[in-house]
Amino acid sequence: MLAQQVAPYVFELIAVDTSEKMIAVLENRHIPNVIAVQGDILATDHRCEVDLPSGFDLIYASSVCGFLPDYEGAVLALARLLRSGGRFIQWDWRASDGNDFGLSENRIRNALQTAKFGSIRVGQAFSIETDEQTLPVLIGTGIA
């Protein structure tokens, strides 16, 4: 679980997911500086069940953006929660003809540009091999 890997390197980590089960899995790890919040990152007020502060140093979205009904809107909303100089990072499956999920490099780059991120980088980071297919993973990042 990525939050568990990131937690030792940050003061506090707020993890948001709409899934009750996903939040329960994280809560059961009892990581002291992780606050698990069941909520929707597309919610316009971003308050969920706790007051999310604005001015985050880092917001990352791990295999979430490609499943959202309004990816571009989510990037705009998340960009507003970062402090100036804060970084946004997403990783997502690369869209392909055979799958009904995933994002393209162009779509990620356009969304990050529209949200006025600087130092934008988008590219394939690695791929995951299964018996049936190869799933390429794209990473997009920018600085607010």
Ligand SMILES: C[S@@+](CC[C@H](N)C(=O)[O-])C[C@H]1O[C@@H](n2cnc3c(N)ncnc32)[C@H](O)[C@@H]1O
């Ligand atoms: C492929 S899973 C990835 C889970 C986790 N982030 C990880 O990297 O292991 C996609 C997750 O996105 C969550 N999700 C989908 N739409 C969301 C939304 N609008 N707000 C917050 N989480 C959402 C789902 O509940 C699901 O847990």
